[in-house]
Amino acid sequence: MTLQVTAESVVQAVKEKTPILEYYSPSDRRLYLTVAKEAIRTVADMLFNGLNARYLISSGTDRRQTDGYFEVLHFFAFDRSNLRVGVRCLLNPEDLEIDSITSVIPGAGWAEREIQDLLGIRFVGHPDPRPLVLPDGFPEDLYPLRKDYPYDYKPPLDPNKKFPFKEPPADTTVVTVGPFFPVLEEPSQWRLFVDGEVVVGCDYRGFYNHRAIEKLGDSVLTYNQACLLAERICGICGCVHSTSYCQAVEEAAGIEVPVRARVIRSLILELERIHSHLLWLGLACHIIGFDYGFMQSWRIREPIMWLAEYLTGSRKHFSINLVGGVRRDIGPDQFERILSVTGQVEKQFLELVEAIEGDTVLRSRLEDVGILTPEEVRKMGSVGPTARGSGVAIDARKDHPYAAYDLLDFTVVTHDGCDNLARTLVRIGEIFESLKIMRQCVDLLSELPEGELLGEIPDEIPPLKEGMHAVEAPRGEVFHYVLTGYDNRPYRWKVRAPSYQNIQTVPVMLKPGTFLADVPITLGSVDPCFSCTERMEIVDQAKSHSYVLEEQDLIDLSRKRYLKLKEQRGKAHDQV
Amino acid sequence: MIKSKIKQLLIGKQAGTVTLPYPFSPRPSEPGYRGRVVVDTDKCVGCGGCADVCPARCILITDESPFIRIIRRYLDRCIHCGRCEDVCIYDAVHLDGEYELATTDRSDLFIEQVLFMGTCSRCGRCYIPPNPLDRLMVVGFRKDEKWSGQR
Amino acid sequence: MTKEGFIRRFHSKAFGRSLWVFHTNVGACNGCDIEILDVLTPFFDVERFGIKLVGSPRHADVLLVAGPVTVPMMEPLKRLYEAVPSPKLVVAVGACAVGGCVWFDTYNVVGGVDKVIPVDLYIPGCPPKPEAIIYGVALALGLVPKKVGPVRAGHEIPPELEEAVRQMTLARQLSEVAQASDTDPTDGSEQGGLK
Numbered sequence: 053m054t055l056q057v058t059a060e061s062v063v064q065a066v067k068e069k070t071p072i073l074e075y076y077s078p079s080d081r082r083l084y085l086t087v088a089k090e091a092i093r094t095v096a097d098m099l100f101n102g103l104n105a106r107y108l109i110s111s112g113t114d115r116r117q118t119d120g121y122f123e124v125l126h127f128f129a130f131d132r133s134n135l136r137v138g139v140r141c142l143l144n145p146e147d148l149e150i151d152s153i154t155s156v157i158p159g160a161g162w163a164e165r166e167i168q169d170l171l172g173i174r175f176v177g178h179p180d181p182r183p184l185v186l187p188d189g190f191p192e193d194l195y196p197l198r199k200d201y202p203y204d205y206k207p208p209l210d211p212n213k214k215f216p217f218k219e220p221p222a223d224t225t226v227v228t229v230g231p232f233f234p235v236l237e238e239p240s241q242w243r244l245f246v247d248g249e250v251v252v253g254c255d256y257r258g259f260y261n262h263r264a265i266e267k268l269g270d271s272v273l274t275y276n277q278a279c280l281l282a283e284r285i286c287g288i289c290g291c292v293h294s295t296s297y298c299q300a301v302e303e304a305a306g307i308e309v310p311v312r313a314r315v316i317r318s319l320i321l322e323l324e325r326i327h328s329h330l331l332w333l334g335l336a337c338h339i340i341g342f343d344y345g346f347m348q349s350w351r352i353r354e355p356i357m358w359l360a361e362y363l364t365g366s367r368k369h370f371s372i373n374l375v376g377g378v379r380r381d382i383g384p385d386q387f388e389r390i391l392s393v394t395g396q397v398e399k400q401f402l403e404l405v406e407a408i409e410g411d412t413v414l415r416s417r418l419e420d421v422g423i424l425t426p427e428e429v430r431k432m433g434s435v436g437p438t439a440r441g442s443g444v445a446i447d448a449r450k451d452h453p454y455a456a457y458d459l460l461d462f463t464v465v466t467h468d469g470c471d472n473l474a475r476t477l478v479r480i481g482e483i484f485e486s487l488k489i490m491r492q493c494v495d496l497l498s499e500l501p502e503g504e505l506l507g508e509i510p511d512e513i514p515p516l517k518e519g520m521h522a523v524e525a526p527r528g529e530v531f532h533y534v535l536t537g538y539d540n541r542p543y544r545w546k547v548r549a550p551s552y553q554n555i556q557t558v559p560v561m562l563k564p565g566t567f568l569a570d571v572p573i574t575l576g577s578v579d580p581c582f583s584c585t586e587r588m589e590i591v592d593q594a595k596s597h598s599y600v601l602e603e604q605d606l607i608d609l610s611r612k613r614y615l616k617l618k619e620q621r622g623k624a625h626d627q628v
Numbered sequence: 629m630i631k632s633k634i635k636q637l638l639i640g641k642q643a644g645t646v647t648l649p650y651p652f653s654p655r656p657s658e659p660g661y662r663g664r665v666v667v668d669t670d671k672c673v674g675c676g677g678c679a680d681v682c683p684a685r686c687i688l689i690t691d692e693s694p695f696i697r698i699i700r701r702y703l704d705r706c707i708h709c710g711r712c713e714d715v716c717i718y719d720a721v722h723l724d725g726e727y728e729l730a731t732t733d734r735s736d737l738f739i740e741q742v743l744f745m746g747t748c749s750r751c752g753r754c755y756i757p758p759n760p761l762d763r764l765m766v767v768g769f770r771k772d773e774k775w776s777g778q779r
Numbered sequence: 780m781t782k783e784g785f786i787r788r789f790h791s792k793a794f795g796r797s798l799w800v801f802h803t804n805v806g807a808c809n810g811c812d813i814e815i816l817d818v819l820t821p822f823f824d825v826e827r828f829g830i831k832l833v834g835s836p837r838h839a840d841v842l843l844v845a846g847p848v849t850v851p852m853m854e855p856l857k858r859l860y861e862a863v864p865s866p867k868l869v870v871a872v873g874a875c876a877v878g879g880c881v882w883f884d885t886y887n888v889v890g891g892v893d894k895v896i897p898v899d900l901y902i903p904g905c906p907p908k909p910e911a912i913i914y915g916v917a918l919a920l921g922l923v924p925k926k927v928g929p930v931r932a933g934h935e936i937p938p939e940l941e942e943a944v945r946q947m948t949l950a951r952q953l954s955e956v957a958q959a960s961d962t963d964p965t966d967g968s969e970q971g972g973l974k
Binding site: 272273274276277278280281284344348351358361362365366369371379380400403404406407408409410411412413 | 629631632633635636638639640643646657658659660661662681682683685707708709710711714
């Protein structure tokens with residue numbers, strides 16, 4: 053697994069299999085290859101299985117205006133070698149078909165379906181070529197991400213077309229969770245196939261939240277406007293997206309960011325990680341019926357939010373990044389408050405963790421539920437605490453240092469329990485690490501001379517240059533790819549959020565035999581959307597009548613299990 | 629198990645009541661909070677720089693006639709990023725700490741600004757002379773017709 | 780009685796005691812959802828006013844909507860609105876729900892909750908602070924006065940120029956009308972040459 057590779061060795065290895073049409077390597081950490089489209093499956097197999105690369109995402113671009121073709125780009129990362137590779141295939145607009153790589157890399161399933169929806173490129177041999185992103189009934193011959201599609205054209209939808217859900221296995225009941233979501237996050241719909249109280253399979257329909265962000269960034273907004281748009285991709289980890297986007301543009305345009313700005317970015321990113329993990333911990337407790345944990349962790353979290361407001365001017369959507377640097381300085385008069393808040397949070401959180409770690413009922417709800425093995429992590433390309441909870445130590449902060457992380461000292465928290473408890477413990481450990489990093493950032497800032505916060509920006513960002521960059525978000529690795537364009541705006545901007553890969557692992561984690569009551573916390577443990585618990589529709593096929601369960605019922609179900617376990621524990625205790 | 633529950637109780641006891649008395653006593657936001665958008669019409673020269681950088685594209689500029697420019701800010705979709713404040717070289721836009729902006733009518737979130745501008749005799753574009761005295765003299769007639777024969 | 784005064788009196792009658800809130804997300808980024816949850820937590824604790832999040836629209840008095848309403852969420856939102864028993868209040872939280880935020884005009888976004896269902900209260904902000912949400916609810920209940928209003932400011936037009944301004948504005952509007960009729964919107968040419 054810890055095979056060291058370089059750009060040259062990857063080129064050599066690919067050359068042995070198939071001729072490379074073109075390649076270039078802007079730095080020793082980046083490599084772009086162009087191969088014939090017939091060879092893409094071979095190359096993907098070689099990189100993924102032969103060289104142990106991690107699959108990132110696939111992107112498609114309509115480059116008919118500039119070069120007269122469509123392109124498909126698959127991205128891979130070599131974590132131990134700090135190398136990222138883009139494999140490009142050029143497609144003639146007359147013949148938009150290419151071999152699917154999903155059979156080799158299961159985690160590429162969604163990315164290919166997305167390109168199929170938005171650009172009209174067909175993937176031959178895709179095991180599940182249903183639509184993914186666009187609303188039901190969207191005209192089949194319209195592809196929004198093509199350059200001749202106006203960003204604000206809303207075509208009439210065909211009301212008769214419904215999403216083709218999978219047929220449930222025989223003798224099972226379908227439980228629909230969603231799309232009305234609930235407590236949090238984006239709407240999505242899960243169809244669970246249950247037999248009695250045990251889940252035997254599931255199907256997913258999401259992307260109710262598709263807001264055409266990439267199209268807006270490609271065709272309307274300028275580089276700096278798109279930076280603020282990137283921040284609004286997610287309300288919990290927005291700064292991560294804007295940092296990643298800015299770094300991709302900076303890489304493409306060759307902008308040097310001042311050290312002070314890089315340290316401030318790291319500080320704000322860690323602030324965001326703490327607030328996000330505390331939030332997750334609270335919600336996870338809420339879902340399994342342990343409201344005490346919810347209230348306490350949100351109480352501890354609130355001073356962090358006030359600190360964010362004090363440092364950046366907003367509680368969320370800090371809007372602190374711009375292409376080239378940051379907008380606000382953090383001065384010596386602010387250090388004291390950062391240190392006092394981090395100290396206070398660390399003390400209170402440690403007390404809370406000590407108190408609840410002995411809670412055996414809580415443990416039993418998390419232990420051995422939602423098992424995800426390291427092999428499955430690699431196959432599905434999951435990232436962040438979901439992967440680290442299975443003992444896979446991937447962390448963009450360590451593997452591909454960005455911002456000021458090369459100047460900072462921290463450890464990557466991993467746990468090899470592979471279950472919901474392991475993922476919880478990883479997040480708890482990361483909160484303490486983040487507090488440590490924040491204090492180091494303050495030390496660095498006090499040593500650094502005051503100075504420019506924005507790097508030198510050229511008069512014009514050169515068109516058709518590529519940049520890709522990843523940032524470790526609270527949920528995993530955020531990946532942005534930018535192809536610079538004309539008129540002060542990106543030509544193509546591709547975003548890969550961590551949940552994109554992590555949600556795909558949920559069907560893997562819902563192994564046959566999972567209790568229905570354990571579904572919410574398993575969904576929750578990848579930190580995707582608690583939304584799913586909102587409303588369930590139970591269709592009993594045998595009796596062919598249906599009734600609707602609300603979020604409350606599902607949570608009640610989850611809580612009943614908590615109480616049942618408590619009783620059992622109590623009895624066991626008495627016997628001892 | 630019991631030890632854990634006792635510890636949990638102690639934490640709650642230790643923290644006490646933390647609820648803020650907010651709606652009954654005012655609670656100012658932190659310095660530097662980006663809240664309500666305030667425009668100082670005396671300072672604004674109508675350059676339109678803010679409209680160029682607004683990500684939400686909520687600042688719209690219409691030139692009603694050669695010497696009247698109307699700047700409309702639809703603050704209902706304003707994202708309070710403060711970029712307009714950053715780029716304004718005359719400090720005419722400011723985001724203050726006021727956050728109590730709720731309203732029953734969407735049209736309350738609207739700023740309309742009428743600027744009476746001079747017109748550049750060369751390019752025909754509007755501008756506001758920074759000095760009020762100049763503003764009195766140049767009352768914004770486009771000189772194109774008058775000078776067209778002389779060029 | 781003004782419309783607003785009537786609404787306020789009606790609200791204080793109909794929603795006198797405790798408000799049960801159903802919170803929904805129709806495409807928001809979660810920023811607003813978290814702030815809405817935040818008002819339930821110890822520092823803000825709206826339950827002291829009897830406000831409670833409920834799990835079903837049929838139990839709710841107030842529908843709290845966050846998000847710009849994406850196209851696939853339009854129908855579910857309408858159904859949700861119908862499921863809430865009358866009298867009901869609809870509160871739009873955040874720049875997305877109020878006016879559509881950055882993506883107000885893209886191909887998959889309707890842009891504002893009031894384009895789909897009637898809205899009684901708007902709480903702008905991206906996202907609004909928890910305090911701002913509490914203030915909004917207090918405003919809906921008529922406990923606090925409204926603080927914002929449309930601002931119309933600018934220079935006075937000198938009286939001797941008023942006539943000239945009027946004519947020029949008219950001329951501009953006429954030329955716009957003429958241009959609009961030149962390009963007939965029904966032939967689809969305005970949609971950027973879709974093929």
